[in-house]
Amino acid sequence: MKPIIKYSNIISLMNIGGISLFPFIILKEKYNYNNRVSKIIKNHETIHYYQQLELLVIPFYLLYILEWFIKLFIYGKDAYLYISFEREAYKYESDVNYISNRKWYSSLKYIF
Secondary structure, eight states: OOOEEEEESGGGGTTOSEEEETTEEEEEGGGOSSSHHHHHHHHHHHHHHHHHHHTTSHHHHHHHHHHHHHHHHHHGGGGGGGSHHHHHHHHHTTOTTHHHHOOTTGGGGGOO
């Protein structure tokens, strides 16, 4: 099952390039091109899509928020960057082959 990719200017109101809300990946309209930055943003959000899929969606969001809350006390405003799901996505966002080679539950090794 592949994500449904949409482009929207609504995302422009937030300070993000895109968001993965299963089964959709919503990207800023400016990333509707086939350039390097667009591919990186799309790959990053696609990694989140597969994280959501493997955790059956709702548990993903619950774990994401719980982990962010815990790490907020440790890292403060930078907690987002230390969430295991984000660490995996940022590490491999430039690797266009990562999705096809990714093992299930790979993000769990980034929790600690």
